[in-house]
Amino acid sequence: MGNSIDKVCTGLYVGGIMGASKKELLLENNITHVLAVLDNAEPHFPENFQYKCIKISDSPSCDLSVHFKESVDFIHKCRIEGGSCYVHCAAGISRSVTLCTVYLMTATTLSYEDAMTVMVYARSMAGPNFGFRMQMMKYTKTILNDERKRLKSEFPDNKLNDEQELGDLLKAAKEKFAKEGRPLTLRDHDEEAYIDPEKV
16 A cells, blocks of 8 residues: 555545556546655656655654745645645555645645545545644644634635535545544544644
8 A cells, every 4th residue: 555646535535655656546546746845855746747846854852833834835836736746755544644634624624634634534444643743733722723714715716615525525424434433533532632832
């Protein structure tokens, strides 16, 4: 599954570097934009796709949150213009999933927990590292509402039906996980105890 390109919702896909290195696979999935987030991020096929490359390690100590806004805008602009964005890191587990989760929270009214549930439903191996999860929680507690307003203001011509689509995906995810006896989130004890975003 590490080589796969998994669909999250209309116009948004997530995966690893193997998927990003296969031009035919990208074309088969109608990918138009690629958001690469890994240590040595670089465009594989710049003549075929529009790229944004973010060079960062998958370490809990790395501050991925400084790239949240530019990543959200890159994905959103692509989608509202009718394109499809493939967000990838090395394995499609932590960095790419973090940016997709932040995007879902910002582009819709999904909570952090619900956005993560949708991501795990889309890509079963999804699992942002603890530091990135803390950064997402700080984002929800500090600037998420303002970022939602900003996104609507800067991209007023949004014809996407995200609330309905993501709501349906969330319902399907919860039903599937309930049948499997799986937890709906990736929270652990330390994350449950997290209170003060200023301490992140």
